Amino acid sequence: MKRWMQILLLAALGIGLVIAAIVASGSNPMDALSGMLKGSLGTPNAISGTLKETTPLLLAGIAVFLALKAGLFNIGVEGQFTVGACACSVVAIKLPGIVGMLLGILAGIAMGALWAYPAGWIRAYRGGHEVITTIMLNNIAGFLTIALVSGPIKDPSQEGTTTQNIADSSFFPRVADQGPWTVSAALVIGILGAIALGYWLKKAVRGYELRAVGANPTAAAMAGIDAKKIIVRAMVSSGAIGGFAGAIQVLAFEHRFYGNFSPGYGFDALGVALLSGSSAVGLIPSAFLFGILAKGGTAIQVFGVPKGITTVILGVLIVIAAAVRYRKFKAVES
Amino acid sequence: MTGISKRFGEVQALDSVDLSVESGTLHALVGENGAGKSTLMKVLYGALQPDSGEVQVEGQRVDIKSSAQAIALGIGMVSQHYGIIPELSCLQNLILGAEGGPVIQLAAARDRAQELAAKMGFSFDWDSDAADLTPAGAQKLEILKLLWRNSRIMILDEPTAMLSPLDGEALFASLRQLVDGGSTVILVTHRLPEVFDYCQEVTVLRGGKLVATKSVTSTNPAELAELIIGKRLEPAESHAETPGDVIFEASELSVKGYRGDLALKSINLKIRSGEVVGIAGVDGSGQRELLHAIAGTVGFVGGSAKLFGRDLTEISAQQRLDAGLRIIPEDRLGEGVIEEWSLVENCALGLQRQFPFSRSGIVLEGDRRTAAGVIADRFQTKRGSLDEPIASLSGGNQQRFVAGRALFGKPRLILAFQPARGLDLAATREVYEAIREKCREGAAALVVSYDLDELLDYCDRIVVLNRGVLSEPGAGNERNPEVIGRLMVGAE
Numbered sequence: 001m002k003r004w005m006q007i008l009l010l011a012a013l014g015i016g017l018v019i020a021a022i023v024a025s026g027s028n029p030m031d032a033l034s035g036m037l038k039g040s041l042g043t044p045n046a047i048s049g050t051l052k053e054t055t056p057l058l059l060a061g062i063a064v065f066l067a068l069k070a071g072l073f074n075i076g077v078e079g080q081f082t083v084g085a086c087a088c089s090v091v092a093i094k095l096p097g098i099v100g101m102l103l104g105i106l107a108g109i110a111m112g113a114l115w116a117y118p119a120g121w122i123r124a125y126r127g128g129h130e131v132i133t134t135i136m137l138n139n140i141a142g143f144l145t146i147a148l149v150s151g152p153i154k155d156p157s158q159e160g161t162t163t164q165n166i167a168d169s170s171f172f173p174r175v176a177d178q179g180p181w182t183v184s185a186a187l188v189i190g191i192l193g194a195i196a197l198g199y200w201l202k203k204a205v206r207g208y209e210l211r212a213v214g215a216n217p218t219a220a221a222m223a224g225i226d227a228k229k230i231i232v233r234a235m236v237s238s239g240a241i242g243g244f245a246g247a248i249q250v251l252a253f254e255h256r257f258y259g260n261f262s263p264g265y266g267f268d269a270l271g272v273a274l275l276s277g278s279s280a281v282g283l284i285p286s287a288f289l290f291g292i293l294a295k296g297g298t299a300i301q302v303f304g305v306p307k308g309i310t311t312v313i314l315g316v317l318i319v320i321a322a323a324v325r326y327r328k329f330k331a332v333e334s
Numbered sequence: 335m336t337g338i339s340k341r342f343g344e345v346q347a348l349d350s351v352d353l354s355v356e357s358g359t360l361h362a363l364v365g366e367n368g369a370g371k372s373t374l375m376k377v378l379y380g381a382l383q384p385d386s387g388e389v390q391v392e393g394q395r396v397d398i399k400s401s402a403q404a405i406a407l408g409i410g411m412v413s414q415h416y417g418i419i420p421e422l423s424c425l426q427n428l429i430l431g432a433e434g435g436p437v438i439q440l441a442a443a444r445d446r447a448q449e450l451a452a453k454m455g456f457s458f459d460w461d462s463d464a465a466d467l468t469p470a471g472a473q474k475l476e477i478l479k480l481l482w483r484n485s486r487i488m489i490l491d492e493p494t495a496m497l498s499p500l501d502g503e504a505l506f507a508s509l510r511q512l513v514d515g516g517s518t519v520i521l522v523t524h525r526l527p528e529v530f531d532y533c534q535e536v537t538v539l540r541g542g543k544l545v546a547t548k549s550v551t552s553t554n555p556a557e558l559a560e561l562i563i564g565k566r567l568e569p570a571e572s573h574a575e576t577p578g579d580v581i582f583e584a585s586e587l588s589v590k591g592y593r594g595d596l597a598l599k600s601i602n603l604k605i606r607s608g609e610v611v612g613i614a615g616v617d618g619s620g621q622r623e624l625l626h627a628i629a630g631t632v633g634f635v636g637g638s639a640k641l642f643g644r645d646l647t648e649i650s651a652q653q654r655l656d657a658g659l660r661i662i663p664e665d666r667l668g669e670g671v672i673e674e675w676s677l678v679e680n681c682a683l684g685l686q687r688q689f690p691f692s693r694s695g696i697v698l699e700g701d702r703r704t705a706a707g708v709i710a711d712r713f714q715t716k717r718g719s720l721d722e723p724i725a726s727l728s729g730g731n732q733q734r735f736v737a738g739r740a741l742f743g744k745p746r747l748i749l750a751f752q753p754a755r756g757l758d759l760a761a762t763r764e765v766y767e768a769i770r771e772k773c774r775e776g777a778a779a780l781v782v783s784y785d786l787d788e789l790l791d792y793c794d795r796i797v798v799l800n801r802g803v804l805s806e807p808g809a810g811n812e813r814n815p816e817v818i819g820r821l822m823v824g825a826e
Contacts, residue, residue, distance in 0.1 A: 203699075205692045212683065215672045221631045222661055222669045223684035224652035 010323055014316030021312055025305050032305045039299020040292040044180035046299070051183050052253060054291030056081070056265045058190035059245035061272030061283045062197055063238045067130075068273055069201060070234030071214035072123065076134025077242040078266025079141030080115045084108035084243025086145045088250045089163050089257035090153055096167035104170065105247045112243015113236045115141060120235025124228035130235065138266070146259040153257070161259035172252035184252040191284055193241075198280030210234055242266065268294075271314055275321050290314070338387035340373055347373045349542045350387070355535070357392070357486075360509060360519045362529040362550075364562055365539035366616070368784060371522045374539065375489050378520075379411040380404035391487070405432075410485030412476040414492045420465030424475060427464045432483050450481050454508050470501035477508065488512070491522045492618075506532045524616040526555050526823045540564055556820065563786060563819035577606035577794075581747050581778040582628065586637035589623040591802075597623035600637060601804035603797065605747070610770055610779045612793030614786050614822050619799040621782040622664060625749050628780070629661055630654055642746060655684055658746030658777075662737055662753045666729075670736045673725040677717060680724045681706035681739055688743070705742065712738030713764060730756040737765045745772055748779040754788065766792035786815060786822070800824050 022029045040050045060077045067074035085108065092104035115137055122128040146161060155164040176183040201207035210230055212220040217227040245265070250257055272290050276282035297310030340348040348370045355361040363371050376382040378389065380398035389396055391407055398404050404411075418427050429443050444460055451458055456474050467475060473493060480488050490509075494502040509519050510532065521533060529536050530550060538545040538561045545561050582605040591597030598620045605611050613621050626632040628641065630651030639646040642657050649657070661684065663669035671680045682691040682702055690701035706720050713734035717727055724732060733756050740748055748769055754762035769779050770792065783789050789796050790813060798805050798821040811817040 203697050205686050205695045205697060208679070208682070208686055208692075208697060212672060212686075215674065216668070218669050219663075219672055219683065221651070222629060222663050223686065224630070224650070224655040226650070226652070 006323070011320050014320060018309065018313055018316060021309055022305055025309070027303050027305045031303055032300050032309070035300045035303050035305075036293075036296030036310075040296035046295065048180060048182045050288070050291045050295040051187055052291075053294040054287050055184055055187045055190055055252070056245050056249050057268055057272050057290045057294075058187070058194065058283060058287035059248060060242055060265050060269030061276070061287050062190065062193050062280070063241035063245065064269045064273040065276060065280060065283055066197060066241065067234055067238035069214050070210050070231060071217065072120075072231065072235055072238070073131050073270075074116070074119075074134055074235065074238045074242075075131050075270065076116060076119055076137050076239065076266070077245075077269050078262055078264065079134065079138035080112040080239040080242030081246035081249070081262050081266045082138075082141045082145055083115045084112040084246030085250045085254075085261050086148060086153075086246070086257050087111040087243070088247035089166065092166040092170045092251065093153075093164050095170075097169045100167070101170040101172065101251055104166075104251060105244065108243040108247025108250075109240045110243070112246065113240040115243070116235045116239020117232070120232040120239075123235065124231040142260070145257070145261065149257060149259050155256075163257045165256045166250065170251060171255065172248060174252075184248075186248045186252045189248075190287070194280050194283045201280060268314075271318050274318055277321075289317075335374070335378060335389050336387060338374060338377055338384045338389075340370075340377065340382060340384050347542050348377070348384070351539065351542070351544045353537055353544070353547070355487075355518055355520055357518045358513060358516050359534045360513050360521060360532055362533040362536040363520055363522045363539065364524070364526070364529060364536060364558070365545075366562060366784060366786070368541075369539040369562075370542040371539055372491060373542075375411065375491060375520065375522060378404070379409060379489060381411075405483050405485070408484060408486040409489070410480035410483055410487070411489040412473070412480065412491065412493060416472050416476055417479075418464050418467070418472050418475060420463060422464055423461050424458050424464050424467070425460040427475060428460075428479055428482055447478070447482070450478055454478065454481070454511065456508075468501075470504065473501075473505060474508070477512075486516070487518045487520070489520045489522070492524065493521070494523070494525065494528065502528070524823055526558055529558065530555060538562055556816070559819045559823060560816055562823065563815055577609045578776065579607050580640075580643075581605050581607050582639070582641050582780070584637065584639040587627070587634055587639050588636035589620070589627045589632060589634045591620075591623055596635070597802050598627070598634075598799075598804075599802040601799075601802075603804060605778045605780055607746075607776050607778050608773050609795060610773050610781060610793045612789035612796045613780065613782045613799055614789055614796050614818055615782075615784075615799035616822055617784055619822075620802040620804075621751070621799055623802075624799070625661070625664070625751055625780070625782065628654075628747075628749055629659065652687065656687055658744060660684075660740040660745040660748045662740045662748070662750040664751035664782075666732055666736050666755070671724045671732060674723050676722060677710055677720045677724055677727075677735065678703050678706045680735070681709045681742075683739070685739070685742070709738040709742050710735055712741060712768070713761060730758075730761070733757055734761065734765075737768075741768050741772055745777050748772065748777060750779060750781045752783055753781060754783075762788065786818060790815060798822055 019029045022032045040046055060081055063077045064074055088104035088108040091107040092100040095103060119130045119133040119137060122133050123130045149161045149163060153163050155162055173185045174182055175185050175188055201211060209220065209225045212223060212225055213227045213230045220227050268290055272283060272286045275286040275289065293310040293314060297307045301307055335353045338348050338351045351370065351374060353374065365371050373382060377384045380401045380403050389398060396407060398407065422430065425444060425447055428447055447460060456478065464475065493505060513519055521528070523529065533550050535547060535549055536558065537547040538558065540562065584601055584603045586600040586602065587598060588596055588600055589598040615621060623632060627634050641649065641654060667673060671683065685691050690698055690705055692698055703720060710717055710720065715727065715731045715734040715738065717731065724735065727735065737753055740750070750769060753765050753769065757765065773779055781789065781793060795812065796807065796818055798807065798818055800822060801824065805821055807814060807817045807821065
């Protein structure tokens with residue numbers, strides 16, 4: 001069977017699976033689809049909500065993407081995001097105003113980087129796989145921050161595991177704030193960041209070297225590149241961006257930290273990076289698509305369609321993307 | 335085996351080769367790298383199908399289509415790289431693939447394993463991980479694996495390559511015992527002492543052709559070395575101009591191999607500007623480690639070395655490249671290029687920090703593209719667009735590209751590991767002439783090849799590596815192929 005036919009078949013199977021799942025839940029697939037689109041793109045409010053979901057997905061997607069280019073599968077963005085958010089909230093609560101905001105961002109970046117460092121070091125110098133170490137670090141991050149927010153940094157006036165709110169003066173600025181339209185400046189940073197990363201990977205010698213390590217570490221070593229150092233640096237930078245995303249989530253949207261802070265942005269970011277078509281700029285539409293599904297998924301619940309259907313759709317998309325992606329050209333030795 | 339022929343693309347690997355081995359003997363198969371020894375053995379083991387010729391086992395004509403069929407016929411092979419899975423226990427490794435049914439009968443397996451081992455005088459801790467085995471232990475386990483499968487004809491490819499001399503002797507004692515018990519052993523080797531100490535018959539292959547089969551008692555090491563290397567005309571004297579400044583100097587340099595033993599043992603080597611120095615030696619004599627140590631991808635454990643007048647420990651791999659070190663690596667796909675990258679991106683690999691590939695950390699895309707064209711056309715690489723992945727080129731054309739890259743700009747020391755690998759004679763000549771040309775302009779080159787003719791044709795000076803020890807042919811014999819050949823196989 002030709003490869004494209006396999007992919008087509010896969011796509012058809014996937015769509016069939018989604019429709020079957022919707023029908024099984026007792027709804028009309030067309031209603032569900034239109035409901036999802038209306039709920040995510042139909043009104044200014046809906047679009048603002050979609051963009052709000054897009055922002056952390058894009059930032060975390062950049063973090064995953066950078067590591068991926070160095071050949072690292074950073075599953076740990078979820079944990080880096082969480083510790084970044086937690087550290088930022090602590091700083092921003094103590095220090096109101098723009099200073100608190102800036103220092104909060106720095107704290108988030110530093111904690112994210114610190115959280116990624118062991119995984120990078122172990123991979124480079126001890127050969128321990130980053131997927132395992134980052135999953136463990138995710139668990140530590142999750143439980144540690146829950147412990148903190150249950151005690152030391154808990155808002156005593158609240159029942160739940162949450163901190164106080166940060167001061168309004170520390171909120172991250174918005175680029176649009178008129179009536180139903182609200183767009184955080186963080187989205188702009190994410191878009192510019194993705195473009196800048198793409199440019200850096202292509203035009204900077206260091207970007208070239210990082211990609212060489214990701215594509216073939218042995219050839220990179222022969223080309224004089226210190227692959228181990230680059231692996232550590234890429235992991236730490238990826239963690240720093242993940243921590244930055246967490247800090248932004250506090251400063252721009254949530255304004256506080258609480259237990260189980262991330263609804264899985266770090267994990268969805270893996271999908272964002274995989275769907276980007278291995279182009280940094282491709283992260284932008286990819287994150288937007290994930291944003292639509294996240295927002296639209298909530299909207300279709302009124303039709304009685306479970307929110308989880310969006311996860312099924314994402315799963316199908318990722319499997320198809322992976323099939324297309326690995327349909328790589330291979331020469332025959334002649 | 336009679337009239338076995340096998341062709342790979344342009345290369346006639348085996349040309350109507352006959353081999354007959356008497357049962358109950360230890361038969362040596364010798365020849366240079368690329369002589370066809372392994373190909374012939376793979377045909378016998380069913381791993382390769384010959385283009386023509388026939389195989390008879392114990393008088394019966396057989397058509398061996400797969401290794402499984404070979405095993406069923408009682409033919410077993412231990413390849414140079416052991417097929418032992420370190421995570422499994424010794425017993426699990428022993429029975430792997432020959433468990434004898436869908437349910438593993440561990441107790442019964444252990445009894446039989448114990449019996450086989452006792453017969454050979456081996457002892458194993460069956461439940462310990464195979465990862466803990468010494469190279470000699472792994473070799474013994476491989477032999478037991480053959481016995482487990484009831485092999486009567488055993489092929490051992492370079493069995494002592496990873497063994498210490500003492501373990502080697504012990505191995506041959508066990509092989510002796512097997513042969514006395516009626517088994518037949520075919521030993522593929524480069525080492526003539528093994529042939530004379532332990533074998534009864536020896537077959538020599540050269541360039542895919544059968545040269546001779548002799549009884550060991552009727553020949554001697556010097557004659558055998560000559561049969562292996564072939565009669566050669568004494569080539570012209572060194573065509574080098576007077577060598578200039580020292581470019582690279584190693585004194586008492588020792589480098590650890592990838593298996594932890596010493597792959598280079600206190601070698602002394604001086605390379606001067608203007609010289610093309612060839613390293614002769616059979617595969618795995620330490621060439622790889624020497625080149626990697628100079629490139630900076632492995633460190634060394636003893637002695638010292640200077641490159642471009644600076645101590646090697648002071649300069650990083652990157653600095654060496656920036657100062658004019660160029661590499662044509664051994665494994666072009668694994669070490670030389672990034673398959674899925676375009677020719678444009680690959681042309682900068684190793685040169686990425688130098689002009690015209692970049693300036694102040696920024697890639698110069700226009701200049702890099704121009705350079706890619708120059709590099710590709712240096713040896714007429716047959717290619718499509720420069721933006722196509724290098725994986726789209728054939729192996730030979732990738733080699734042309736990698737060679738072109740190493741000769742781009744102003745190299746000062748060219749490390750070339752089989753620079754003509756996969757190239758035809760005309761292209762081989764062209765690549766070597768280009769290396770010589772750069773050396774006339776003041777560079778130096780260190781060339782590794784398994785083909786002594788190639789080295790004699792193109793190098794100014796030849797040194798020999800044998801089991802990590804570097805030697806020179808000595809005054810008067812600088813270009814004497816027989817002397818060099820004997821040094822290569824340890825016959826002198």
